[in-house]
Amino acid sequence: MDFNKLNENQKKAVLATDGPLLVFAGAGSGKTRVITYRTAYLIGEKKVPPFSIFAVTFTNKAAGEMKKRVIDLVGPEGNSVFIKTFHAASVYMLRNFGQGIGIPRYFSIYDDTDQQTVIKEVLLSMRLDPKKISLSMIASKISEIKDRAELIDGGDPARLLPDYFSFNFPEVYREYHSRMASLNALDFNDLLIKAVQLLKTDSRARETMQRMWSHFMIDEYQDTNHAQYLIAKLLAERSRNICVVGDDDQSIYSWRGADIKNILDFERDYPDAGVITLEENYRSTEPILTAASSVIKNNGKRKPKELRSVKGDGEPVVWCRANNEYGEAEYVVNTITGLKRSDGFKNRDFSVFYRTNAQSRVFEDHLRKENLPYRVVGGLKFYDRKEIKDIIAYLRFIANPLDIVSFLRIINVPARGIGRTTLDRIRAAAAEKNMPEWLLISEGSLDKPPKGIDEFVKVISRSMEISRKIPEIKLSAFVNDVINESGYRAMLEGENTTESESRLENLEELVNGAYDYENSNRDATLEQFLQDISLLTTEENPETDPENRDNCVTLMTVHNAKGLEFPVVFLTGMEEDTFPHRLSVDTEEGIEEERRLCYVGITRAMERVYLVSADIRRSYAGVFYKQPSRFISEIPENIMESVFHASNDFSGNGFSGQDGSRSGDAPRDTGSMFSVKERVMHPKYGPGRIERIEGEGDNIKLTIAFTSGKKTFLEKYTPLEKMP
DNA sequence: TTGAGGCTTTCAACA
DNA sequence: AAAGCCTCAA
Secondary structure (H helix, E strand, O other), X not given: OOHHHOOHHHHHHHHOOOOOEEEEEOOOOOHHHHHHHHHHHHHHOOOOOHHHEEEEEOOHHHHHHHHHHHHHHHOHHHHHOEEEEHHHHHHHHHHHHHHHHOOOOOOEEEOHHHHHHHHHHHHHHOOOOOOOOOHHHHHHHHHHHHHOOOOOOOOOHHHHOOOOOOOOHHHHHHHHHHHHHHOOEEEHHHHHHHHHHHHHHOHHHHHHHHHHOOEEEEOOHHHOEHHHHHHHHHHHOOOOOEEEEEOHHXXXXXXXXXXXXXXXXHHHHOOOOEEEEEOEEOOOOHHHHHHHHHHHOOXXXXXXXXXXXXXXXXXXXXXXXXXXHHHHHHHHHHHHHHHHHHHOOOHHHEEEEEOOHHHHHXXXXXXXXXXXXEEEOOOOXXXXXXXXXXXXXXXXXXXXXXXXXXXXXXXXXXOOOOOHHHHHHHHHHHHHHOOOHHHHHHOOOOOOOOHHHHHHHHHHHHHHHXXXXXXXXOHHHHHHHHHHHOOHHHHHHHHOOHHHHHHHHHHHHHHHHHHHHHHHOOOOOHHHHHHHHHOOOOOOOOOOOHHHHOOOEEEEEHHHHOOOOEEEEEEOOOEOEEOOEOOOOOOHHHHHHHHHHHXXXXXXXXXXXXXXXXXXXXXXXXXXXXXXXXXHHOOXXXXXXXXXXXXXXXXXXXXXXXXXXXXXXXXXXXXXXXXXXXXXEEOOXXXXXXXXXEOOHHHOEEEEEEOOEEEEEEHHHOOOEEOO
């Protein structure tokens, strides 16, 4: 093994494979390199079998990246190293060892939306009004309790109760979980909590796993919550070969219960732990690091430390003020094209970061217009799209007929003449006879079933039979079959709109996804497929041209960027109330976390950083005049170059009627970005012409004449595109 | 009783 | 864009 690529401290961290080790790794200090080399060293020199090495990171993206780099280093053997996210690791443990604590071999995994459906049912059953009580508030309260692993040993939710709830929260908490159990479903937090419970209570399972894995590595340790901390601790209890890597400056998940205390607890749990600090930064040039550290040093609560740039001098950090969000996107795209021409950068060298997913659309539009291939990580996830969720719901219900949330979603999609009343009858009868809904309707125990029920039962039972033959029958063929037999494809084909076209394409993508999956997991069942995709959040590349597949501009939230690096980084939306986000500015802790997030963003860059802010930004909430982010003013002026860019793109999405030459220019009239008589494209109704503009600010109404007739929309909710 | 159409509301970050 | 609620025609 070639140790020449490591510095002294990195080498120490690689070699210290026996016993506990705590690595403080600053941004760009070669953390991933340490983990991959450590893995290679364990396999190559220490003769540890690859499957005995357990590594967890935080995001799918980071886990994928790490796996790739391990394989690069050790060859195909690297495939058997266990590298996953905490959640995926938990699913693995529960699926294979959880039966002792009552976890079935297959369970549905519920995301936020599914979770809220269940909470809503709970509220209704308690005669509480879901309109008056915020579902997301309850969901986040439930998560918070579980993130902290508070009730793992039984315990009473009332003990943890904030008394400002106007209703019986403990009962909601209990009822929610009892319903989840009867649905045979776990939410994301449950995955972790149940894994802890499994490791705590089932000594046989625990010992098996403790023997199976001998060496543990936990990446992004500063972002683990208490449940994750316990999982790591319990697994490593026996071998004590546990290496955690973290950086307090990059802690950006406190809203998910991440607790910096875990680092302190680590030193308490393992007083003999070795401690290594990596402070040499190999990633970024001097100006980038100076900018990053001048921002982060405004945080009061932090261990003071200074990263040293190995790379040395480079281009200054650039701050661009754009007139509005279109100017912002235009500037980004222009800069990309410019740098490609002048400095030979490739598409894949660029990444555009933003604070919230909603900001991605304008960039996508501009990139498309310039024919620059791009890839969006996360965001409106592929699996969040309606048509995908519908088909997945079919698959889930086929795999788990207790999954009533999925049942409700699909029973009448496509329309089978089953409405409110029939559903109420089904559910009442099921409750009365104390039998699952599926059993009730499939055995014909429902009085006077409407015709649609028959159809539905036929479709599902047929698919259930076929699904048992997977993998002999191909998974992808099966998925395709469900799309057809359910009538879903026919329904979309019947609509025959631009929108239904694209939904059909998305379903094709789903079938392709299943095809890829069956090829890399030869003996995978439907159940495995479903569980794996429930944990998947990063969208696959919309770029289908194989030539561009690996050479795309990357778009993602700053959160998603953690653990990654790019030659050129654009940090966009650098405005007060956007970044830092408006929901964080009220508390000092909130601001400090946003600042760490900003630090993470800047330190992803190897060669160039562009900070971009818009003077005016339009969002769902209206039109806002924005102040540049406070983080920009924290960077000394003498290391930053300032430019201004105004969009003067009339044919495209710029504000019309403006020359955009001065900063702070506001739309003069209503603030609409359209003008009367202008031609526009609507995704559903096709081409049309603006007839009338009424109202102002966030209440602009557009009347548009389509070939099919006139329609009126609220501008801020309508995805219109301008046509030349 | 269903389902289509209109109107309203919602939108922070990840698994 | 999507989902929930309401009204109204069939």
